[in-house]
Amino acid sequence: MNFIDHKQVLPPGLMDGSIEFFIYEHEVKCLYNGRVLSFNEFPEEILQIIDSDMAANPKAMKALFDWDITDPDEQMRQYIACRFGGFDNSPDINAEGIIQPAEYVDCGRRGNCAYEGKLCSSIILKNGILTKREIDVLREIGRGFLDKEICDKLNISQDTLRSHKDSICCKADVQRKAGLSQLAYKYKLI
Missing domain, CATH: 1.10.10.10 (Winged helix-like DNA-binding domain superfamily/Winged helix DNA-binding domain)
Structure with a gap:
């Protein structure tokens, strides 16, 4: 075979061991190890990384409780959606398992959400x-x-x-x- 590597930029999570979260058809998903996973398919190591990040963000956790989201799975889903929910070709968790800074996601609630800036990221x-x-x-x-x-x-x-x-x-x-x-x-x- 005589293929030429075009040095193309691939989406995070496709080939590099990183993770990219996104929302598709009203569901939290991620691209990881070349597969698209639904929330209920996330491996334990991803859940642990997010759980640790949530614990390190008391302002975000307070916003979830104030929003009356008390179920731990629902809290994690909303946390991921608000902080990382846009597919932006930049990994949300790098290949070393380190969460990258939260990205600005225009979820459609901007300007009308009481939790804006507390749970989600600003620019x-x-x-x-x-x-x-x-x-x-x-x-x-x-x-x-x-x-x-x-x-x-x-x-x-x-x-x-x-x-x-x-x-x-x-x-x-x-x-x-x-x-x-x-x-x-x-x-x-x-």
């Missing part, structure tokens, strides 16, 4: 964390809307929009609109 940039409103502004910029359209859609003034854009640029250390569009794409807001 953490070089010089700060984006607020919900800054994420809204960044999403609309990424979608290519003009400033006036963004103001109308978000019901904010031009001055407020300018303030949000300046704040995002400062936190991300990027230049105006082109940099903001790239940032929106990087965090899968569009």
Whole structure:
């Protein structure tokens, strides 16, 4: 055989021993050892890693209890969904079994969830964390809307929009609109 290795980037968990969690058809799943596993098929070593991470995050655990999720399996499912539920081609647990930083997942509840930022991750940039409103502004910029359209859609003034854009640029250390569009794409807001 004379195959050429194209040095392609494969999804985490397919060939490298890492784990990538995701939600598919309303169920928590993971890609691990080349297989897609449903939550009830997760090996004990994955459950132990997540259990340890949950124990190290009392704020997240309090949010689960406040949400009235008390069953341990349901707590773990929700924890995984909120903290790691987006398939982003970056492992959630690396091949050495170390949990990677929680990722920003737009679950559809952002802005309306009482547990936002307690259970899930916010967008953490070089010089700060984006607020919900800054994420809204960044999403609309990424979608290519003009400033006036963004103001109308978000019901904010031009001055407020300018303030949000300046704040995002400062936190991300990027230049105006082109940099903001790239940032929106990087965090899968569009």
